[in-house]
Amino acid sequence: MTDAHPAVRPPTAAAIEDIARRYRLDLSAEDVAGFLGLMAGPLASFDRIDQLTAPAAINRYPRTPGYRPQPEDNPLNAWYWKSEIPGAESGPLAGRTLAVKDNVCVAGVPMMNGTRALEGYVPDADATVVTRVLDAGATILGKSVCESLCFSGGSHTNDTGPVRNPHDPTRTSGGSSAGSGALVAAGEVDMAIGGDQGGSVRMPASWCGIYGLKPTWGLVPYTGAFPIEITLDHLGPMAATTADVALLLEVLAGPDGLDPRQSAQLAPAGYRKALTGDAEGLRIGIVSEGFGWAGASEDDVDEAVRVAAGRFADLGASVTEVSVPWHRDGIHLFNGIAFEGATKLMVEGNSMGTNWKGEYNVGLLDAFARGRLTRADDLSETVKLVTLLGQYLQDRYHGRYYAKSRNLARSLEAAYDAALVDCDLLVMPTLPMKATLIPPGDAPREEVIGRALEMVPNTAPFDVTGHPAMSLPCAVADGLPVGMMLIGRKGEEATILRASDAFERGVFARPVPA
Structure with a gap:
C-alpha cells in the first residue's frame, strides 16, 4: 500500500x-x-x-531532567545544567563526582554545546563514556559549559556567557572544555570529561591549574559526542x-565497537x-x-616550564634539549584540516556527515540542522569564520589543501616519532601565555576571535598526529597557573602519567595516592 505522505517527497523538475x-x-x-522517473524506485x-526502528540504547540509571542553575548558584558560570545521576552502587569511581562537557550526550538532560542553534535538544541515549562512568559508580552532577560548537580556546564564545577562571574571575578559564576545567579547579566536582x-x-x-590528558587518538570512544572533525x-x-x-582514563578507555x-x-x-x-631512568x-612563539609566548611562562622540566633531573630522569623543526608547521597543518574538515562535517554535514x-x-543531526538553518546568525564569530573560509577553500580549491595537510601530517607524526626514539617524553609549555582577560561584551570581532584562537600552536599539532599529551600544573606566575605539557608515544599514556605523578609528588609533595 502506498503511503499518502511519503517520507521523502519526490523532487520537482x-x-x-x-x-x-x-x-x-x-x-x-x-x-x-527521465531522471525523475528513475528516482521512483x-x-x-x-x-x-522510516518504517524500520533503529536499535535503541537502554539507559540503566534513572535520572531527572534537573535544572538550569541561577547565577547566584553558578558564580563561575561553569554549569550549563545540574542533574544528579547516581551510578552503580560500587565500582572504581564509587563516591566520586563528575561533570560532563556539554558536547557529550547524557540521556534526558538538555544539551546545548555552547550554541543557541542546539538549545532545547534533549538526547535520548547516553554517550559511551557516560555509560562507563556510571557503570563505574560515579555520580554525575551535571553538564559543564563548553564553547560554541567547541571552536574556541578561550571561554567567552558560548551563548550562556563567559566561564570565569577560579584564580581570577576577570580571566578566561580556557576552552573549549571551559566549565570542566573551572569546576574541577574550584572543587565543585572531583573530575570531569x-x-x-x-x-x-x-x-x-x-x-x-589542573591535570588534563588528551589520550592517543581512538583510545577513548567518541560515540555520543558532538564531533568537529573525525x-x-x-x-x-x-x-x-x-x-x-x-x-x-582506566574507566573511559577501550573500544566500544561503534x-x-x-x-x-x-x-x-x-x-x-x-x-x-x-621518574628514574x-x-x-x-x-x-x-x-x-613570536607575539604569543610570555617570558615568565617559557622560563617556568624550562625550570620545571629541569626538575625531572632531580627526580632521576635525564633531561636534554631536542629540536623538532616540524613542530612549527603543526599549527598550519591543523588549520588546513580543521577549517575544511569542520565545515564539511560539523556545519554542512549537520554534526554527523557521511562516509564513516x-x-x-539522528536526533542530534535533526535538531542541529533545524537550529543551524534557522539561527545561523547566532553562530559564534569563530564558527562563522571557519564556515566562510572552509567553504571558500572547498569551492575554489576543491579540497586540495585539506588533502595535502592530511598527507603532510604523516611527516609531522614521523618527526615526533623520531624525537621519541631517543626520548621517552617530550616537554614544552602547554600554552605560550597565561590566562588572558575575558573580552568585554562589546569587543570587536577581531578581539573576540583573537582571544579564541591565539593560544593553540603547541596543543593543536598533537590532535593532528594523535599522540597522547597531558597538561600538568608546574608553576604560578602573577598569581596564575602555568601548565607544562608532556607528550608520549602513541599508546603510552602510562609513561606520561608516571612522569606527571613523579613530578606532582616530588615537586608539590603530594601524598601517595590511595
Whole structure:
C-alpha cells in the first residue's frame, strides 16, 4: 500500500534542474523527466527506512531532567545544567563526582554545546563514556559549559556567557572544555570529561591549574559526542590530581565497537600501576620549538616550564634539549584540516556527515540542522569564520589543501616519532601565555576571535598526529597557573602519567595516592 505522505517527497523538475546547474550538468527537459522517473524506485527505500526502528540504547540509571542553575548558584558560570545521576552502587569511581562537557550526550538532560542553534535538544541515549562512568559508580552532577560548537580556546564564545577562571574571575578559564576545567579547579566536582580537537582538554587544564590528558587518538570512544572533525576528535579525563586522571582514563578507555576512530590494536592499560612516584631512568626532551612563539609566548611562562622540566633531573630522569623543526608547521597543518574538515562535517554535514561506519545520532543531526538553518546568525564569530573560509577553500580549491595537510601530517607524526626514539617524553609549555582577560561584551570581532584562537600552536599539532599529551600544573606566575605539557608515544599514556605523578609528588609533595 502506498503511503499518502511519503517520507521523502519526490523532487520537482525545478529542483533537479537547480541541482544539475550546481554540478555543471547540461540536462534537457527530456533528461530531467527521465531522471525523475528513475528516482521512483530508490525513493521507495526511504519510505521503508522510516518504517524500520533503529536499535535503541537502554539507559540503566534513572535520572531527572534537573535544572538550569541561577547565577547566584553558578558564580563561575561553569554549569550549563545540574542533574544528579547516581551510578552503580560500587565500582572504581564509587563516591566520586563528575561533570560532563556539554558536547557529550547524557540521556534526558538538555544539551546545548555552547550554541543557541542546539538549545532545547534533549538526547535520548547516553554517550559511551557516560555509560562507563556510571557503570563505574560515579555520580554525575551535571553538564559543564563548553564553547560554541567547541571552536574556541578561550571561554567567552558560548551563548550562556563567559566561564570565569577560579584564580581570577576577570580571566578566561580556557576552552573549549571551559566549565570542566573551572569546576574541577574550584572543587565543585572531583573530575570531569573534556573534549579535545585543538587542545580543548589541555588548555583549560593549563589555565585552571589542573591535570588534563588528551589520550592517543581512538583510545577513548567518541560515540555520543558532538564531533568537529573525525580525524581530530578526542575525549579525555580532567582532574585535580594525576591519580584521578589515571583512574578516570582506566574507566573511559577501550573500544566500544561503534566508533571508527578506534583500533583493536589500541588496548587500554592499568594506568594506576604506573604511578610509582619514580621518574628514574626516564629520558625527557625539551622541544626548543615549543618556546618563543613570536607575539604569543610570555617570558615568565617559557622560563617556568624550562625550570620545571629541569626538575625531572632531580627526580632521576635525564633531561636534554631536542629540536623538532616540524613542530612549527603543526599549527598550519591543523588549520588546513580543521577549517575544511569542520565545515564539511560539523556545519554542512549537520554534526554527523557521511562516509564513516559508526553510531549516527539522528536526533542530534535533526535538531542541529533545524537550529543551524534557522539561527545561523547566532553562530559564534569563530564558527562563522571557519564556515566562510572552509567553504571558500572547498569551492575554489576543491579540497586540495585539506588533502595535502592530511598527507603532510604523516611527516609531522614521523618527526615526533623520531624525537621519541631517543626520548621517552617530550616537554614544552602547554600554552605560550597565561590566562588572558575575558573580552568585554562589546569587543570587536577581531578581539573576540583573537582571544579564541591565539593560544593553540603547541596543543593543536598533537590532535593532528594523535599522540597522547597531558597538561600538568608546574608553576604560578602573577598569581596564575602555568601548565607544562608532556607528550608520549602513541599508546603510552602510562609513561606520561608516571612522569606527571613523579613530578606532582616530588615537586608539590603530594601524598601517595590511595
